[in-house]
Amino acid sequence: MEDRAEIVSRNPLARPPLRPYEVFVTRRVPLVVYFKRCVKLLRGPYAKAVIRGTGSCIETAICVAQDVVAAFGGQGVGATGLEAPTAAEATKGKAEAVFAAAASALAALGSSSNASILSLSAETSSVQAFDEVFSLGNRNNSDKEEALEAAGIQQELSSFVRQRNISAIKIELQRMSPPPS
Numbered sequence: 001m002e003d004r005a006e007i008v009s010r011n012p013l014a015r016p017p018l019r020p021y022e023v024f025v026t027r028r029v030p031l032v033v034y035f036k037r038c039v040k041l042l043r044g045p046y047a048k049a050v051i052r053g054t055g056s057c058i059e060t061a062i063c064v065a066q067d068v069v070a071a072f073g074g075q076g077v078g079a080t081g082l083e084a085p086t087a088a089e090a091t092k093g094k095a096e097a098v099f100a101a102a103a104s105a106l107a108a109l110g111s112s113s114n115a116s117i118l119s120l121s122a123e124t125s126s127v128q129a130f131d132e133v134f135s136l137g138n139r140n141n142s143d144k145e146e147a148l149e150a151a152g153i154q155q156e157l158s159s160f161v162r163q164r165n166i167s168a169i170k171i172e173l174q175r176m177s178p179p180p181s
Contacts, residue, residue: 009132013054013166021046025053025061034060038068038173042118047175054127054168065120065171072116072175117176126165134159 018024021041023034034051041049049068053061135158 022050051171119174
């Protein structure tokens with residue numbers, strides 16, 4: 001008969017040093033704190049805020065970004081580097097569409113004095129985390145092993161490191177026009 005028990009020691013992610021315009025979202029701090037920090041950064045000298053979130057905080061990071069864009073008048077210009085048009089006409093059509101969207105955003109900015117245009121880009125990735133797993137096993141084969149077990153001495157102890165991947169997101173907001181008053 002073999003009984004096995006595992007104890008997992010989950011190590012926290014190594015957090016890189018943050019730049020002055022970066023916000024790392026966790027579940028320990030209320031959402032409004034991150035919102036106020038992002039608004040302050042966008043109105044400050046950097047005119048930029050980078051929101052980072054990992055694991056279950058990805059949704060929180062997205063909510064913060066949506067709230068910040070809404071606070072700046074809801075005028076967001078998306079930017080992704082994933083699309084690559086193949087034909088010249090597609091490029092021209094896409095450029096015209098982007099220009100039309102930017103023109104309408106500028107018109108909305110001119111009509112609304114408290115709106116501001118934000119450039120918005122998002123990037124997803126995976127982060128590796130390493131956990132230590134201790135496996136405790138008891139084998140009841142002989143009287144000697146039973147006596148050791150009764151004394152509280154484990155017969156078999158093995159440990160190994162397990163790797164897991166955690167999703168991460170980086171949302172970059174940059175103010176393209178003067179901040180709202």
